[in-house]
Amino acid sequence: MKSEATRVGYRAYIGSRPIHGSRTPQAVQNLVIRDYCQKNGLVYLLSAVEYTMPGCYMMLNEVMTELPRIEGMVCYTLYMLPERAERRHEIYRRFLDTGTALHAALEAQVLRDAEDIGRFEDLWLVRQALARAPKVV
């Protein structure tokens, strides 16, 4: 693993399939991430684009293997993370173990230590609950 001082940049991570039924063009996802990086002084590394096949996270796994050489990842939205909570926790753990940061550009959230996991999961769990809740009251 490279020392933290020699790691450069944050890998952008965007998607090619709808997220919770909503589609955002890849060019717009990139714009949001570039803007976030600029505002937060992060070096932007070219996007990894998640594959379109349902349930596939191969590109996310690819970024995980890259973490020891970079400063972290900026995803377009934290809702791009895997649907299954245990898989999300594995992802969080990879960031913590490598001393890297996970940023979510749309929500302007960052995960740097174990305490941040709660904020990410609160957003996820509420969203999942809302998806199951009655739509008409």
Place this chain on the structure above:
Amino acid sequence: MTGGFLSKDDAALGEAFLRDGYVIRTVEDRPALDRIQARMAALAAEALGLDASNEPKSFLDGIHRHVTPENLNPFRVKMIAGINAEPWFRRAYYGLAAQALAAIAGNELAMQRRANLSIQLPEDESSLLPAHTDTWSGDSPFEVVVWLPLVDCRSTKSMFILPPEANARAAAGLARYDGKGVEALYRDHESEAKFLTVDYGQFLLFDQNLIHGNRINREKTTRWTFNCRFKGLFTPYADKKLGEFFEPITLRPATRLGLAYKLPDGFGG
């Protein structure tokens, strides 16, 4: 397959494309290519505060003497914006491969609105494009890519592609690599990957449904290549939509008539 309706040349090109997954041809408009290359060199010199070069090819080949991996992406983005702002650029780009595109994809086409540019410095690990197909990332399987080098590209300075037969085997087993990553997929098929030699003055037209990508450029000079997607205008679109990503470029008169036509109405029933 087409019952002899295609010309002999078109049929031969189509057969080669289906067999290999790509064709490499001499550009159809050399002055247009030289104009693109000269403009890119001028844009690069301007961005770097250097004097314009009389030898654009060797200047572009040696750009790693002026650009570091850390400032490569802002530089690349500036180059893309600069060349795409030229009103003549997309027409010139299309004209480099117009006949081949007509033979492979049809004569009524949609073209990517902004051509992409890849600049790969020697030994730079930060600009890698792992093994992928564009279709997996949201492109329609009906698209083809015109890949255009501004310098001579070979070996790791070029791109690799899996031939159709090897690709079919690799794609069928893709789910096995979920968790292992696409680098493992590449390693398992590395011996079958073909690095394409495409010199300045040629273009590569390839099937983006085939697994392709690049590796660390181990050559001594910098890679400069454009890539731009084309598809039959009325073929299905995927995540890259008409309007936001593609634009019609060769609408034909009969289609214009058809698009404008309205059946007479006002009947009482």
